[in-house]
Amino acid sequence: MTGHNTKWRVVRFLKLVLLGLLLILLILLFVGAVRTFTLEVNAGLQLAQWEKTANISAHISKQERAVLLANFKEAIRIPTVSFSGSEQNTSALREFDQLLRKVFPTVFSSSLVKHEVVAHYSHLFTVLGTEPELVPYMLLAHIDVVPANEADGWEAPPFSAKELNGFIYGRGTIDNKQSVMGILQALEYLLQRGYVPQRGFYIGLGHDEEVSGINGAVNIVKLLKSRGVKLQYVLDEGLAVLDGIINGLKGPAALIGVSEKGSATVKLSVSMKPGHSSLPPRESSIGILAAAVTRLEEYPMPRLFGYGPERATFEHLAHKFDLPLRFIMSNLWLFTPLLSRYVNEVVELIESTIADERVKIELVSGFDPLPISSYTEQSFGFQIIKKTLLDMFPQLTVAPGICVGNTDSRHYTDLTKDIYRFAPTWFKPGDTERFHGINERMSPKNYEELVAFYFQLFQNCDIRNLPTPHESQHEL
Ligand SMILES: N[C@@H](Cc1ccccc1)C(=O)O
Ligand SMILES: CCCCCC(=O)O
Numbered sequence: 001m002t003g004h005n006t007k008w009r010v011v012r013f014l015k016l017v018l019l020g021l022l023l024i025l026l027i028l029l030f031v032g033a034v035r036t037f038t039l040e041v042n043a044g045l046q047l048a049q050w051e052k053t054a055n056i057s058a059h060i061s062k063q064e065r066a067v068l069l070a071n072f073k074e075a076i077r078i079p080t081v082s083f084s085g086s087e088q089n090t091s092a093l094r095e096f097d098q099l100l101r102k103v104f105p106t107v108f109s110s111s112l113v114k115h116e117v118v119a120h121y122s123h124l125f126t127v128l129g130t131e132p133e134l135v136p137y138m139l140l141a142h143i144d145v146v147p148a149n150e151a152d153g154w155e156a157p158p159f160s161a162k163e164l165n166g167f168i169y170g171r172g173t174i175d176n177k178q179s180v181m182g183i184l185q186a187l188e189y190l191l192q193r194g195y196v197p198q199r200g201f202y203i204g205l206g207h208d209e210e211v212s213g214i215n216g217a218v219n220i221v222k223l224l225k226s227r228g229v230k231l232q233y234v235l236d237e238g239l240a241v242l243d244g245i246i247n248g249l250k251g252p253a254a255l256i257g258v259s260e261k262g263s264a265t266v267k268l269s270v271s272m273k274p275g276h277s278s279l280p281p282r283e284s285s286i287g288i289l290a291a292a293v294t295r296l297e298e299y300p301m302p303r304l305f306g307y308g309p310e311r312a313t314f315e316h317l318a319h320k321f322d323l324p325l326r327f328i329m330s331n332l333w334l335f336t337p338l339l340s341r342y343v344n345e346v347v348e349l350i351e352s353t354i355a356d357e358r359v360k361i362e363l364v365s366g367f368d369p370l371p372i373s374s375y376t377e378q379s380f381g382f383q384i385i386k387k388t389l390l391d392m393f394p395q396l397t398v399a400p401g402i403c404v405g406n407t408d409s410r411h412y413t414d415l416t417k418d419i420y421r422f423a424p425t426w427f428k429p430g431d432t433e434r435f436h437g438i439n440e441r442m443s444p445k446n447y448e449e450l451v452a453f454y455f456q457l458f459q460n461c462d463i464r465n466l467p468t469p470h471e472s473q474h475e476l
């Protein structure tokens with residue numbers, strides 16, 4: 001074979017390889033474009049599938065509006081602080097109990113509602129429905145708050161509920177008294193308007209969520225289990241409406257937490273030979289420990305983006321991004337790392353990062369990530385929450401998400417497989433730092449929206465079954 005021939009054959013072979021690669025790329029691009037389009041169509045269809053089921057107007061009079069805000073402010077002013085698992089402001093918790101009975105007289109006197117105090121300071125409300133065959137659901141919220149010190153830079157005292165530039169300032173305004181008061185205020189209005197629920201429900205208000213819920217939520221769950229209760233779904237605090245926070249996303253998005261991260265509390269300690277402080281060793285125990293913590297900060301946990309429900313988050317949001325993000329978000333299967341990085345146990349990872357035998361590492365407590373709740377077209381809880389939101393805010397995009405914090409709802413996994421973490425708290429850029437931070441606040445408008453959200457949600461839950469995609473195109 002002449003040199004010329006060989007060269008020609010090599011060129012021809014390379015051309016074929018190039019053509020093959022080009023073909024594969026075109027196929028991938030075509031599949032990607034189809035997925036992007038499908039997700040967009042799905043998003044549009046979902047909106048069209050629902051008919052309004054609420055039948056009592058959420059119209060809240062001007063006078064009622066003034067009262068509901070006054071009730072919310074009064075709740076904020078009671079410092080129901082959890083300092084630790086064993087140190088809580090119990091007199092504030094007792095005062096809060098009195099407040100609820102004072103401002104929600106219809107709830108506490110209605111023959112439809114059974115109220116129980118659990119573990120001294122938590123509250124369980126049981127509301128039977130007229131249709132006992134409909135599986136009940138449960139709304140959760142927590143009364144306690146984390147500490148707050150005005151000297152840290154608050155623009156208004158943290159337990160003043162003072163209104164400043166259009167916001168009510170106070171610890172607990174977004175975590176989580178807006179839900180405690182919003183849920184009961186909505187029920188108060190519904191009962192006053194003669195509402196009788198068809199699907200029964202429970203309301204669980206924990207008093208120690210910020211210090212793990214082992215007295216409040218755990219005992220509420222024990223009580224419900226002893227009664228053989230199973231739940232259609234649970235809705236607790238968690239994610240919110242993000243407006244201008246996700247880069248590249250057009251418009252506000254409501255992320256509904258379908259899972260929550262696990263947690264590990266690890267103790268690091270260094271023991272050295274004792275000696276006089278005037279003759280310190282070259283490396284002290286404090287120095288060794290500080291270096292270990294610095295390494296952990298410099299080498300944080302590996303991200304496994306794209307392997308959990310966050311994938312669904314971006315696929316649900318994809319149609320609201322501009323290209324090329326839209327293409328990427330619709331085709332994460334193309335862009336997540338092909339090799340799955342195995343995630344070691346947290347402690348092993350910490351050991352390998354610290355890499356210093358002198359540092360003792362002990363797992364003090366922890367729990368695994370929570371199971372992923374369903375979020376398909378047939379997921380009752382997810383679709384009811386989504387419908388309620390779209391009825392109120394048609395411009396919203398609704399997507400499943402992962403709740404990065406932990407909530408009392410993690411104790412409810414034996415009562416339901418569908419736990420959602422969400423409240424329609426409206427977050428603009430910079431607001432997420434207010435969570436457990438300074439200047440926690442909520443606008444009166446947002447609080448009114450929360451009351452209206454729960455007001456509609458109670459009624460929407462009376463639907464017997466979700467409409468099937470075909471059925472929903474006609475009158476129900
Ligand atoms: N919800 C709070 C407190 C908490 C921590 C850990 C477990 C449960 C609750 C948080 O996420 O920080
Ligand atoms: C951010 C998700 C909720 C955290 C629960 C809490 O801090 O009370």
Ligand SMILES: [Zn+2]
Nearest residue numbers: 142175176237
């Ligand atoms: Zn909370």
Ligand SMILES: [Zn+2]
Nearest residue numbers: 146175210436
């Ligand atoms: Zn909190």
